[in-house]
Amino acid sequence: DAKTTQPTSMDCAEGRAANLPCNHSTISGNEYVYWYRQIHSQGPQYIIHGLKNNETNEMASLIITEDRKSSTLILPHATLRDTAVYYCIVRVPSYGGSQGNLIFGKGTKLSVKP
Amino acid sequence: EAGVVQSPRYKIIEKKQPVAFWCNPISGHNTLYWYLQNLGQGPELLIRYENEEAVDDSQLPKDRFSAERLKGVDSTLKIQPAELGDSAVYLCASSPTGTAEAFFGQGTRLTVV
Numbered sequence: 104d105a106k107t108t109q110p111t112s113m114d115c116a117e118g119r120a121a122n123l124p125c126n127h128s129t130i131s132g133n134e135y136v137y138w139y140r141q142i143h144s145q146g147p148q149y150i151i152h153g154l155k156n157n158e159t160n161e162m163a164s165l166i167i168t169e170d171r172k173s174s175t176l177i178l179p180h181a182t183l184r185d186t187a188v189y190y191c192i193v194r195v196p197s198y199g200g201s202q203g204n205l206i207f208g209k210g211t212k213l214s215v216k217p
Numbered sequence: 218e219a220g221v222v223q224s225p226r227y228k229i230i231e232k233k234q235p236v237a238f239w240c241n242p243i244s245g246h247n248t249l250y251w252y253l254q255n256l257g258q259g260p261e262l263l264i265r266y267e268n269e270e271a272v273d274d275s276q277l278p279k280d281r282f283s284a285e286r287l288k289g290v291d292s293t294l295k296i297q298p299a300e301l302g303d304s305a306v307y308l309c310a311s312s313p314t315g316t317a318e319a320f321f322g323q324g325t326r327l328t329v330v
Contacts, residue, residue, distance in 0.1 A: 145323060146310070146321025146324055147321045149320070152318075188259075190259060203248075203265070205250065205310075207260045209258065
């Protein structure tokens with residue numbers, strides 16, 4: 104079972120920041136937070152990941168609370184092409200067993216509107 | 218650099234027939250995943266390989282599903298016999314061992330009639 108909770112859907116105006124929340128209250132100390140997105144009819148696409156520090160790349164920023172029980176993915180200037188399902192996943196990078204698995208929940212359907 | 222390649226993109230078969238999906242991961246990627254995705258749901262993991270070893274196949278329905286990754290590169294996923302409920306998109310992904318970023322193929326859409 105997925106270890107994260109996300110809103111089912113969100114809307115965002117084009118050009119505005121999209122803030123997607125994720126709760127992971129049972130996260131353990133060695134689990135990372137990952138974000139993927141899936142545009143219609145495509146495979147999921149990696150966005151960003153982090154352990155406890157905030158992270159930023161060319162696609163997005165990831166803000167993780169100090170207690171690590173929740174995080175927010177920020178798309179600073181959303182465009183229509185950012186309309187997709189966004190998945191928040193917690194995972195231990197591990198070689199063996201099930202710990203290294205990427206387990207997807209239902210994600211948040213983000214609709215960016217003109 | 219070529220991404221993860223899956224074939225076929227679409228497949229329609231009659232129930233009780235066998236079907237196979239093929240995945241060519243990104244060169245040098247040791248980790249390979251197979252996922253199943255039903256409409257409106259997130260991808261569900263079927264099996265994960267590290268090189269040629271299946272390190273987690275606990276979610277693979279072994280009565281009808283099988284997978285192999287010979288030589289730790291390409292992989293095939295087979296269903297025999299297919300059932301109506303197997304209609305879904307089958308996704309393959311690969312990543313370098315020990316890193317977070319997994320790259321997904323476009324998937325194979327299976328329709329069982």
